Amino acid sequence: MxxxxxxxxxxxxxxxxxxxxxxxxxxxxxxxxxxxxxxxxxxxxxxxxxxxxxxxxxxxxxxxxxxxxxxxxxxxxHGAPIFYSPPKQPDYCSYLKGRKAELLGHWDEKYPLMDTQRPFDGFLSKLRGKDTQIVILYVDMEGSTRISSEVDPETNLKIIKIFLMQMAKVIDNFRGYVLKFVGDCAIGIFPADENFTSMSDNAIQAAMIMRSVVEDVINTVFVEKRLPPIGCHIGLDIGSVRVDKVGALDVAAFDDLIGYSMNLTAKIQSHAGHEEILLGRNLFELLHCRWQEHCEKVDLGQTWTMKEPLSGCTYEVYRFLGKWVCKCWDK
Structure with missing residues (x-):
């Protein structure tokens, strides 16, 4: 052993x-x-x-x-390629303005979604049965139970769809993939077998911009439309997972990611508070120092029982304090 x-x-x-x-x-x-x-x-x-x-x-x-x-x-x-995967839209102020304009411009639409194959499905099928390194991001909507009791079902559905749509767009902007939606939670992954440095940095920036989207885009529009504000909880980590098909013959089956890292990240996210971003030690160690400077170790108390697989010690969790402040909303 x-x-x-x-x-x-x-x-x-x-x-x-x-x-x-x-x-x-x-x-x-x-x-x-x-x-x-x-x-x-x-x-x-x-x-x-x-x-x-x-x-x-x-x-x-x-x-x-x-x-x-x-x-x-x-x-x-010498001669080896250097991998770099910048965000599709690196100007975060322009990104936030674009998301807000889109949300307001399409407010009265029903947000129809077609049943199309996800771009990620092909990636999963190629890795089936193999172990792969990924950065995992869980984000869920805070206040969904309260909101569902305050608004009618149609409005509640619209709020959830807006939240998930905006979170999915952030994941895509930072070169990640949406693995799936579970209720009001979006699970994003950033393939990191070859490019773990860029993808680690992309994931933490995605989390930071998600928080800005909730605060500066979704909630400002909701206030204008007289809807209750929402929040979010975000958890991230990096680790090895196995891609395989799960389900039951003649019932349902699909490719999914299985591994301790998936469970660990879900647990990390479940401990995040209001608008809080928590990340595991494995991801913290792989961040660029400009992002590590905005992290602090947190004590989750006796309720935190997750262990480091190799040492058996309590797994360390960090809080990310970085925040993107757009100073040009009125320009």
Whole structure:
């Protein structure tokens, strides 16, 4: 068992943040551009220390120490592709304004939805029976029970559909996929086998913008339409899951994601308070330092019983305090 745990630990993803400087570049015959880069460990994240006469870098956020000799492996990356997956709309103020204009412009519509195949279905079928690394995001609507008792069924349905639609659009904007909807909860995933750094950062930004969409888009429109405001609870983490078909023969069957990480993220989300974003330690360690700066460790008390699979210790959870404030609503 100890050997198995050690092997899993070796495969665990680890992130380093660098300050990148272009030293030179040249155009290649195939039309691409080749860059020669100088990478320096980001001083905002690392303290430079010395261990047994060797320079090392200590991560201020995770405590992980990386020896300078380990960075020699970077030389082996010559010619390897660098993955980068920016949001489809990186201007968040424009994104929020667009969502609000769309919501107001289509307010009187019934929000018809066609029964079409999800773009994600093909991705799932290719991975069936395999383990894959993903960032998981759960977001649900706060106040749904209260609202259902205050408005008529038609209005209640419209509120839920608006919430889920807006959350789905945020997931899509940050290169994620909507796995499914469960009641008033949307489950998003961000494939991270090859690009866990960008997808980790995308997921935490998606959570941040979800909160802004609820506060600055949905609720401002609801106030204008004399509807009760809503809230949200968000939970995130990263981990390995198995893609497989579940169900019963001749009854119902579909591809789904199964694994401890799915259950763990659901538990994390269930402990989130009003407009709160909680994330697990595995995801925290893979965030860029500019996002880690906005995180704080939280004590969930005796009600939190989830364990770290390798060590058996209580699994650490963090609160994300970052908030996007759009200062140009009236422009």
């Amino acid at each position: 100890e050997k198995v745990n050690q092997e899993k630990e070796k495969k665990r993803a680890m992130r380093m943040d660098f300050i990148q400087e272009v030293v030179s570049s040249r155009k290649c015959k195939d039309g691409t551009t080749e860059f020669v880069m100088k990478w320096t460990p980001n001083p905002k994240r690392y303290d430079f220390i010395e261990i047994d006469g060797e320079v090392a870098f200590k991560d201020r956020f995770t405590g992980i120490v990386i020896h300078e000799s380990a960075l020699k492996n970077i030389k082996m990356m």
